[in-house]
Amino acid sequence: MREKEDIEDKITRFGDAVWRACLLYFRSGPDAEDAFQETYLKYALSKDEFSGDQHIKAWLIKVASNQCKDMLKMASRKNIELDDSLESHIVAPISANEQPGSLYREVLAVMRALDDPPRTPLYLAVYEGYTAQEISEMLDAPVNTVYSWISRGKQQVREALS
């Protein structure tokens, strides 16, 4: 098992990224928290060797996504309404006039409503900045398939937000 300091360090540095990956699947805070904790438990117990920070981050995001999917399969539960615990994690509005909190919620809701794929590949490409090649390795999918997922995802999000 990994050292406590190592685990704590990885939560500090990549916790936001893992949290956001969990919120791709869950609207409820407790569900996302469960997935988050299980992800880091797996990190604590894994014997995988990593080639650097980006490798660790990609591993954590992939494990978090798989964890969320497993939880959804097991529970077969529907998304509940946006609760206070999620709203409280939306911080720093750009302009009060635009009510950005509601805009952000809309964007997050649109992303959650996408099928997966293209949800995760789109998120990894557009927000986390991974290339199609990197995403294909993370998700074990052909590069061309990743391109089509990203293209389709962008189209669907644009249509939903327009």
Add this chain to the structure above:
Amino acid sequence: MSDLQKKLQEAYNSVSMPPDLKKKTLEYIHEQTKQAEPVTPDQTEPAVAEDAPLVGDMQVVPGGAVIARKRKRSRTRTLALSLAACFILAILSFGGVRIYTFETAYVGIDVNPSFELGINTFDTVVSVQAYNDDAQKLLDALDLTGKSYDEAMQTLAKNKEFSGYLTEESFMDISIACDNARQYQALQETSESYLAVLPCEGVCHGVSAELRAEAHHQQMGVGRYEIALELVELDPTLTMEDCQSMSMREMRNRIAALLGEDASSSSSYGWHHGEGQGQGQGQGQGAGRHR
């Protein structure tokens, strides 16, 4: 940065981990790893001796615990099982025909002809589907159904008309939609060995049932559909209909030019001669096939 990218960036930048989640996670990990201790010998269940006293259907084990004992199988039960087996065999015989014609995998081939072979669980071609005129003409002249996938590929390799499409400048995309690991691997190996002897470049990869359905909705082979999506994304002046008439090589060259890359390199495409990636998640459907 595009408008969409900006919206996504701003939305997700606003999301951060709950402040107490780190502490809760560390506590959770500590609890979980503390509980994962090996079972000591005195915590295991007592062994059951063959001569342990019987109480009806139960057996008394050392320590006084009573557990269910195994009963000998009766002759009536054996007869019932035999009859059930015969019944199942009869069902299977009638169902055998259905199993034979049921596609469990689909192999799409896109060069300029675009067509798809429906493969059954015995790796035999049971249906073919053309997606453009070149492919229709080719399939009308060949009889691939009833052949093993390996034989079908050899038939294609020997066909003069199809060979005419396979020059050093052309590109072949073989896509496999199959949710059975064994079958996928077998089809991939056959495809890659076929690609290895061709004069053109090519790739073999897995695709999902979802992508296949989308491609067919556009009346395209899967390989062509995938690359067309990418090309249209990069060059909005083109439509999917425009891509219908382009060869795979032509589309690939255009993408490379738009990205400023060498079309023959194996950079972000991961397109190598005969390289397979991933595993398809297709589901046999088999509706509206040309048999």
